Amino acid sequence: MNIDWKKLADAIAPYQRFLLTSHVRPDCDALGSELAMAALLRQMGKEATIVNASETPPHLGFIDPTGEVRVLGRDVTAAALVGTFDALMVVDTGAWIQLAEMGEVLKAFAGPKFVLDHHVSEDDLGAQVFKDSTAEATGRLVYEAAQAWGLSLDPQTASQLFTAIATDTGWFRFSSVTSGTYRAIAGLVDADASPAAVYADLYERDRLARVLLRGRILSKVVVTDCGRLAYSTAVLEDFEATGSTTSDTEDAINMMLVIQGVQAAVLFIELPDGGVKASFRSRSSLDVSQVAGKFGGGGHKAAAGATISKSLKEAMSAVLPAMEKGLQ
Structure with missing residues (x-):
């Protein structure tokens, strides 16, 4: 070291x-x-x-x-x-x-x-x-x-x-x-x-609420036209309906990376106190810490995050093009 x-x-x-x-x-x-x-x-x-x-x-x-x-x-x-x-x-x-x-x-x-x-x-x-x-x-x-x-x-x-x-x-x-x-x-x-x-x-003692939240997140997965980027959302309604919290979103993003052809993923998490947390993952040459950095966040090449003071729609509109550009 x-x-x-x-x-x-x-x-x-x-x-x-x-x-x-x-x-x-x-x-x-x-x-x-x-x-x-x-x-x-x-x-x-x-x-x-x-x-x-x-x-x-x-x-x-x-x-x-x-x-x-x-x-x-x-x-x-x-x-x-x-x-x-x-x-x-x-x-x-x-x-x-x-x-x-x-x-x-x-x-x-x-x-x-x-x-x-x-x-x-x-x-x-x-x-x-x-x-x-x-x-x-x-x-x-x-x-x-x-x-x-x-x-x-x-x-x-x-x-x-x-x-x-x-x-x-x-x-x-x-x-x-x-x-x-x-x-x-x-x-x-x-x-x-x-x-x-x-x-x-x-991994073997999940609460039911956590499992149900994961199901809702995965049911909303979208793969963009390029075929290399997947994304989903966890909104306040999801947390309320399942009895889960924002901490229960951990690891759900990794499941998007198992999709054939997908090289990067983003999970947009609506926060109770306003704003959106964007979690990024990459299994390609794309350095997601640089993408996160554009939105005030950071992390590592393969895993990063940012908290964005925008609505969910605004955050997605800003982040997804940046991710797609990085994958080009």
């Missing part, structure tokens, strides 16, 4: 009380990475508290069995956070828009700030940045930190990092996977990570 781990260790050494956070609508890489980093900090004799702007999605609750991750506004106020901690670490994002209300905490925080991330896009968060965009997951970076710092991983932490890497690589299907990925996974399994249990928690 292309991070100077000694430099990070030296940078955090003087501080005792750490606040960790990640992006809104946290996925397994965000949750697994911040939980594991908190465990490493505690092993170094420090205190670590995790506060996110969004609740942990119900179907990902298994990754945080003790309910360690707190939610801003529900469990703690912004004012309480600003004066309580010595240092702040942002994990798995470097974008203001992804931090939502935690971004205001970051702006008000007077102490040292650190970013640990693997995404290409980034904003100036006024922090020391430790980034490797060649890494397949931020969880891989946390694993490398543990190795570099000579810290051990208990089975729970190992499973959290396994989950982070497995999900951010599409269960090791994406082009970001290298031989180093498998060596890291071997190390996590040696530390008693449980791949079978993680897979069961992720």
Whole structure:
């Protein structure tokens, strides 16, 4: 990995009380990475508290069995956070828009700030940045930190990092996977990570509402005239009818990529508080992080996202031509 781990260790050494956070609508890489980093900090004799702007999605609750991750506004106020901690670490994002209300905490925080991330896009968060965009997951970076710092991983932490890497690589299907990925996974399994249990928690315990939502999304799939782009929508009516939430859309987009000839997909998700989240996937030379970047988002070449402050119709009218142009 292309991070100077000694430099990070030296940078955090003087501080005792750490606040960790990640992006809104946290996925397994965000949750697994911040939980594991908190465990490493505690092993170094420090205190670590995790506060996110969004609740942990119900179907990902298994990754945080003790309910360690707190939610801003529900469990703690912004004012309480600003004066309580010595240092702040942002994990798995470097974008203001992804931090939502935690971004205001970051702006008000007077102490040292650190970013640990693997995404290409980034904003100036006024922090020391430790980034490797060649890494397949931020969880891989946390694993490398543990190795570099000579810290051990208990089975729970190992499973959290396994989950982070497995999900951010599409269960090791994406082009970001290298031989180093498998060596890291071997190390996590040696530390008693449980791949079978993680897979069961992720893919074999879906709530009925989640399955019904997936069905509605797939029933609306459209393949454009070029034959290489598929898209669908998840609107507020879909969530209400099925009893699902926006977090239940995760993975539905990947099912569009199994269509013969399709090289890229977009899922437009209508958000309860207004606007649209566009999720992008590619299995071609199209870099969807560049498309997402045109709409204020970012991510990776094969997977990206953007939150667009427009109506669903307006968002689709803007995004779909950009995707089709990229596929030409």
